[in-house]
Amino acid sequence: MPYKIVGGIKFYERKEIKDLIAYLRVIQNPNDTLSLLRIINIPARKIGEKTIETIQNYSLNNSLTFWQSLIELEKIEELKGSKSKSLQDFVDLIQKLQQVSHDFPVSGLIKHIMDLAGYKNFLDDGTSEGESRLQNTYELISVASKYSQLESRESLSIFLEEIA
Numbered sequence: 001m002p003y004k005i006v007g008g009i010k011f012y013e014r015k016e017i018k019d020l021i022a023y024l025r026v027i028q029n030p031n032d033t034l035s036l037l038r039i040i041n042i043p044a045r046k047i048g049e050k051t052i053e054t055i056q057n058y059s060l061n062n063s064l065t066f067w068q069s070l071i072e073l074e075k076i077e078e079l080k081g082s083k084s085k086s087l088q089d090f091v092d093l094i095q096k097l098q099q100v101s102h103d104f105p106v107s108g109l110i111k112h113i114m115d116l117a118g119y120k121n122f123l124d125d126g127t128s129e130g131e132s133r134l135q136n137t138y139e140l141i142s143v144a145s146k147y148s149q150l151e152s153r154e155s156l157s158i159f160l161e162e163i164a
Contacts, residue, residue: 012163016123016133017140021163023113024106027097028156030067037066043122045086054078055087093117105155107144110137 011017019042022035030036041047058076059069069076070091073084093116100112114120114137123133147155 011136011139014133014136016136019119020110020113020137020140021160023097023117023119024109024156024160026094027101027109027113028160030094030098031065033066039117040090043118045090047083047086047090051079051083051087101156102152105144105148105150105152106159107141107148107155109152109156110141110144 012021019039022038025032025035026039037052040052054076055066055069058064059066062069064072070087073079073087073091079087096116097109097113100116101109104112119137120134123137124130144155144159147159150158
């Protein structure tokens with residue numbers, strides 16, 4: 001029986017898909033500040049707006065990108081202690097995922113993001129909505145798997161170009 005979905009959300013407009021694409025963009029280019037800001041606290045890392053504002057101010061005052069400011073986090077006096085730890089953990093995660101991106105095609109990279117970033121557990125909250133969001137991420141992995149024959153970094157670049 002034919003049917004028509006009215007008011008449905010397009011696949012690439014879903015939050016979980018946008019989040020994973022933002023991770024992929026940051027892995028490819030950590031100076032993509034918009035994508036970086038989207039994922040810096042997803043899943044929650046206790047990095048608040050005031051902390052982000054402090055980093056942005058440091059970036060502006062020192063003519064650095066947001067990512068470059070994160071790299072030299074120890075120089076930002078206002079961010080000592082637990083905030084610094086959360087931010088350093090995030091930087092370490094992105095750097096680890098960048099290393100992974102050299103060894104796996106984009107579909108494998110998405111799987112690593114799901115695991116290493118804790119995104120799978122973040123989505124899988126035991127509700128039917130959580131299960132649906134998780135299924136959407138598996139669909140993204142399935143779409144990305146058509147790039148598996150390419151060299152790992154090339155598969156990431158071409159995948160991001162084609163979905164843009």
